[in-house]
Amino acid sequence: LATSQGGTALLGEGHIQYWFNDLFGWQNNYLSKQRWGMSAKYFTSLGDIPADDGAGGTEDVPLQSTEVDLRYRFNQGLWGRDETVGAILAYEALTIGEQKANKIGAGLFWARSMPRGIDKFLNHVSFLNHPKYVDMEFIQFFSSTDSGTTMGSDFLVNFHGKVMWTNNFFGEAGFGLKNYNFTNSDETGAKLTTFYGTLGLGLDF
Numbered sequence: 001l002a003t004s005q006g007g008t009a010l011l012g013e014g015h016i017q018y019w020f021n022d023l024f025g026w027q028n029n030y031l032s033k034q035r036w037g038m039s040a041k042y043f044t045s046l047g048d049i050p051a052d053d054g055a056g057g058t059e060d061v062p063l064q065s066t067e068v069d070l071r072y073r074f075n076q077g078l079w080g081r082d083e084t085v086g087a088i089l090a091y092e093a094l095t096i097g098e099q100k101a102n103k104i105g106a107g108l109f110w111a112r113s114m115p116r117g118i119d120k121f122l123n124h125v126s127f128l129n130h131p132k133y134v135d136m137e138f139i140q141f142f143s144s145t146d147s148g149t150t151m152g153s154d155f156l157v158n159f160h161g162k163v164m165w166t167n168n169f170f171g172e173a174g175f176g177l178k179n180y181n182f183t184n185s186d187e188t189g190a191k192l193t194t195f196y197g198t199l200g201l202g203l204d205f
Contacts, residue, residue, distance in 0.1 A: 061097030152181030
């Protein structure tokens with residue numbers, strides 16, 4: 001994790017995602033079957049990072065974020081296999097030092113199998129010579145559940161890929177940008193831009 005104020009830190013992230021084949025057996029092709037999914041992420045810095053305190057100063061603070069998303073696919077299909085585009089409705093509980101914000105946002109996602117040219121190149125590495133799937137997302141946070149919190153230019157862009165070593169076990173890597181910007185009614189708040197990269201392992205159920 002690197003910040004626009006010049007700080008760096010290790011980070012930890014946990015992510016769980018589930019796609020519904022249908023809603024309680026309802027087979028409507030537009031509102032139910034292979035349309036809806038949910039995602040939950042927990043993201044934390046493993047050390048303090050410098051952030052703008054909203055009053056013209058900078059302080060070293062910890063960063064924690066819990067994000068829950070509801071997702072809708074514009075086209076039917078299976079996650080991890082078919083190309084898909086869809087919409088996101090997101091909630092994020094963010095803590096930067098002593099400053100907190102509960103944010104509401106919306107965005108888009110896109111996912112597909114690894115593009116053929118890149119896939120052929122990566123397949124020269126033996127442990128990458130397996131099926132791959134990539135996705136990206138953009139979320140703009142435009143409001144807060146707290147009436148005294150005003151959102152600035154607060155958004156995230158994330159790119160992510162995974163390689164399926166077995167039907168259930170995969171490796172993943174990603175990178176992205178998160179821009180945090182909010183002001184509370186007492187003129188406190190936080191402004192922080194972070195750039196990050198991730199490596200991890202996962203299981204499909």
